[in-house]
Amino acid sequence: MKKILHVCAEFYPLLKTGGLADVTGALPKAQIKLGDQVRVLIPGFPAIKAGIKNTNIVKNVDTYAGHVTLLFGYFEDIGVYIIDAPHLYDRPGSPYHDANQNDYSDNYLRFALLGWIASELACGLDYFWQPDLLHCHDWHAGLTCAYLNLKQSSHHAKSVFTIHNLAYHGSFNRYHLSQIQIPESYFNVNGLEYHGQISYLKAGLFYADHITAVSPTYAKEITTPELGNGFEGLLKTRSEQRRLSGILNGIDDEVWNPTSDSLIAARYSKRKLDIKKTDKYELQREFNLDVESNGPLFCVISRLTEQKGLDLILSLLPEILDRGGQFILLGSGDNKLQQAFSEFVNNPQYSNKIAVYFGYNEELSHRIIAGADVFMMPSRFEPCGLTQLYALKYGTLPLVRRTGGLADTVIDSTDENLDKKISTGFSFIDCNEDGLRYAVNRAFQLWQTQQVWRSLQRRAMSQQFSWQDSARKYQQLYYAISRKL
Known part of the structure; x- marks a missing residue:
């Protein structure tokens, strides 16, 4: 049995802008059914706090991003840590940009904090629960892997970084390094540097113990110049090291099923x-x-x-x-x-x-x-x-x-x-x-x-794309990482 912490910026059904939320909402449920202890860490966006009301304070923490209260509660059977920092996350609309589709100017800080808190949990921030493995999703959680590398003597946790879309790099100005407590030595080609900027995506690609893409074909495509977005060299190397693999997403049969869907006009099956x-x-x-x-x-x-x-x-x-x-x-x-x-x-x-x-x-x-x-x-x-x-x-x-x-x-x-x-x-x-x-x-x-x-x-x-199948493949991967490293 593994203790798994998913680090993410969206969580279905409370907060969704795309398929990322479907994954982070469904995969933990499937993993819990396989017997693992699974929790989620997410920023305290309004929709998250509104959807998970009965929370307890884990700890009050003074951070480089200001005062933070770490909360814990349950959504259905999934334990959820919430980073309660209203000065960073209490904003209407999208988690990433304002009503005019302009990225928030402090996104570098908002999502660096997500990674930092994740690494602190790996080091025992919650005295009662410490993850064995941090599963980080997309650029928003990429800096988790860099912080884990910085604190490697203080924890035993391993990391998996999942690419949901390589086109989004999470790139920010170099001068933010000191503000997010990342050493200048991490800013190089073998680190966070990407076209002269800090890339949170590259932090995940370079420092994670293993990388996954959300389909086998995409895992191959991103090692090519056509779809590698400038990361193809790094990804090809990681593939050759057998530290890049593709695991296909599944679907939540409880949400998407024409035989039981209460949102459609008439329920049906392949026999009807x-x-x-x-x-x-x-x-x-x-x-x-x-x-x-x-x-x-x-x-x-x-x-x-x-x-x-x-x-x-x-x-x-x-x-x-x-x-x-x-x-x-x-x-x-x-x-x-x-x-x-x-x-x-x-x-x-x-x-x-x-x-x-x-x-x-x-x-x-x-x-x-x-x-x-x-x-x-x-x-x-x-x-x-x-x-x-x-x-x-x-x-x-x-x-x-x-x-x-x-x-x-x-x-x-x-x-x-x-x-x-x-x-x-x-x-x-x-x-x-x-x-x-x-x-x-x-x-x-x-x-x-x-x-x-x-x-x-x-x-x-009749096609089967079950989250249970995907969860088993992730479970096998987690155990392989534990044995290998």
Whole structure:
């Protein structure tokens, strides 16, 4: 049995901006079921404090970032440490930026403190509980590994650093080093330095005992110049040292399950797929789409960024709609992309064929996944992706680019794969308009044969991406690290 501390900035269902929260909310639960003692450390953002009310004070601590009260409470069965520092974390909206999407100027301090408190827990800050292993998630927790290295004589804990998205570096000015109590000697190529700045992401990549990526394919891709973001040399070295591996994310069956989902219009299963038509009908009504349409309903649930290939979707939207398809988008982000999708909605030519919802809405995402026929995710790169896993579970066939976790989870409906009865959706290789058009054409083609479409849906819904499987792989990794080091 291991004592595991997850260090993170988001935690589902209390605080979520993306897939990171789904992981940190679900993986600890799965690990607890395997018998490990698992806790989470997170900054005291308003949503976290509001969701975990019955807390006890662990310790009051004076830090380089000011006075901090470390709280402890439970969310369901998961023990959660909360860094209560209102001067740093009591702000509305996103954990990372203000209402105008501007990063908070003191993010260097807010997330350095997260790593510092994590390292203090490893050194016995909580007299009654001391972790054997710190599992750090993304750049927000990356400095944990550097602090552990600084304090290595004061603890026995090991560290795992998980890359959820290598594109976010957590880079800050060098002159902050003294403010966050990191020695100047750590600022070099074999340390925190990245293009003349401090990178919290690189702190995790360089100092962690082991690195994981959230899919096997992404773990390979990030060792290449194309997707390494300048870290490919370091990551290739760590891979050669067998200290980089890929473990695919899972899905929480208690949250995403069409047979028990209370957020959708009608519950269904692969044996009762006809009921899914009710979810489509209600979704069309909700968004004033033509309920008499016989074409497939395409959907996107995503951050609006070029990474997600949304510009490719925009280029093909006229073809999709002119061929009788419908389209729903849920997401927010880049203003230019929002404007481009809005122009389609406001075009009378596409009345009752397209709808958008700008923002984040967890309940609506369930209704869209349940009611749509095709889920689109033509990402330029995708560390894992979780939404395509939800789509598979709901029989909403994923249409994806073959990269990262998308390559590991969706099998294209080629004639050969259909004959082998292994297809679960649609995928393409070339990241361009023609590549996406190939997959869209294939979807329209198979839509004409509903018997084949139903068989694809049932096979998609039969896929298993359990957090229990992922938790077992992490458990094996933790024990291997303990033996190796």
